Amino acid sequence: MEIVKETEPSEARLRKLGFDPAAAPEQAITTLRSIRAAAGDGAIAHALGAIATPESAAMLAEMEAGATGATRREIRRALFRLRQRGIQPEQRTAPAALAPIVEAAAGLSALLSPIDAEGVSIAWLMKARAGGGLKRLWGLVSESEGLVGATLETLSRKELRQERIEIERRAGAKLIDADWRLADFILCDAYRRTPEARRGKVGNFLALRTEIVAASPPAEFVHPIYAEFPEAASADPSVELMKAPEIAAFKFPAAVVKPFADEASSLRQSVIVLSPVQQEERVNAVVERALGELIVGDNAYRLRRRFEDTAYSFARTGRREQAGWAAAAAAKIRDKAELKRIAFFQAFMRAQLGAVLAEQQEQERQEPRLIMTPAEAMRARQAAQARMRRRP
Numbered sequence: 042m043e044i045v046k047e048t049e050p051s052e053a054r055l056r057k058l059g060f061d062p063a064a065a066p067e068q069a070i071t072t073l074r075s076i077r078a079a080a081g082d083g084a085i086a087h088a089l090g091a092i093a094t095p096e097s098a099a100m101l102a103e104m105e106a107g108a109t110g111a112t113r114r115e116i117r118r119a120l121f122r123l124r125q126r127g128i129q130p131e132q133r134t135a136p137a138a139l140a141p142i143v144e145a146a147a148g149l150s151a152l153l154s155p156i157d158a159e160g161v162s163i164a165w166l167m168k169a170r171a172g173g174g175l176k177r178l179w180g181l182v183s184e185s186e187g188l189v190g191a192t193l194e195t196l197s198r199k200e201l202r203q204e205r206i207e208i209e210r211r212a213g214a215k216l217i218d219a220d221w222r223l224a225d226f227i228l229c230d231a232y233r234r235t236p237e238a239r240r241g242k243v244g245n246f247l248a249l250r251t252e253i254v255a256a257s258p259p260a261e262f263v264h265p266i267y268a269e270f271p272e273a274a275s276a277d278p279s280v281e282l283m284k285a286p287e288i289a290a291f292k293f294p295a296a297v298v299k300p301f302a303d304e305a306s307s308l309r310q311s312v313i314v315l316s317p318v319q320q321e322e323r324v325n326a327v328v329e330r331a332l333g334e335l336i337v338g339d340n341a342y343r344l345r346r347r348f349e350d351t352a353y354s355f356a357r358t359g360r361r362e363q364a365g366w367a368a369a370a371a372a373k374i375r376d377k378a379e380l381k382r383i384a385f386f387q388a389f390m391r392a393q394l395g396a397v398l399a400e401q402q403e404q405e406r407q408e409p410r411l412i413m414t415p416a417e418a419m420r421a422r423q424a425a426q427a428r429m430r431r432r433p
Contacts, residue, residue, distance in 0.1 A: 075359030090119030187235030
């Protein structure tokens, strides 16, 4: 990450961005996470060194993994101050397979965009150059199509800042600073999922990647959100998570949802007299069956990855509660929990069925009707007879 020269004391800049040193530690750390991109890691590290909690030490350790130069020295000074007060970051041993990658991490950084309504996001993987500036691997990732595009460029830090500002302006959303290993995994995973027929349009992604990362593409990756929210595995996601546009926008292919949506619709329109309770019981059975048959295989993987990456984005933009819910939803899929017993997933699947039905109804309104109901046929016949009588 670029080090911004300070033109005013760090604390004053942080206060202008909304940080209150007198706030409760949890709130103070949440604020520091949310303003990290604007404030710079050096200023954030200095503030964290004054917050004597394990969470502060954990955030510093997380920042240190991708830091270099003066920023890394500031982070280490902050960690030293916390150690003097008896606070140590939790020690996590990197898997052996990741060790060569960790050792090669000097000068690497990344930026990620939120996932848009079409399931598309941007990933930038960057490496500082010895002579100044940096190399950037730019990737456009689609949940359904894999890696849509990839380019490698050399640019100055000023050019990077300007391009970032322009993309954020056009997209209406901020790019977030991310663990470079996560961005690398997102790009490699997307490339693996790219249909063979489309890979020619992507270019030689693997060759471009070697300009940034020398190690082999990761075959497995433990998403950092699980370490950040260790309670996710035992918690249930809240139904309130459905209010987040990033989650509500996710859609399974309409063709696989349609049979379940049609069945639920027919139950509500059935000529058989059913009490509201009986109707709801039968619709619940359809929803549970859809959960069991649709959230499997590639569908389950795509949905889990949406929850993981969205949780990561939430956590870095100050939405810690929603981040915990999204991490919990991802953990439930990862652990093959009985989703039909979880209220959030029931609401999620009902939204999937409802979206397909709403789309069908919209198409029916826009397309000419080829089949008329008996009442419509009678009215049309009467209108035709009236026209015939008016003719001379």
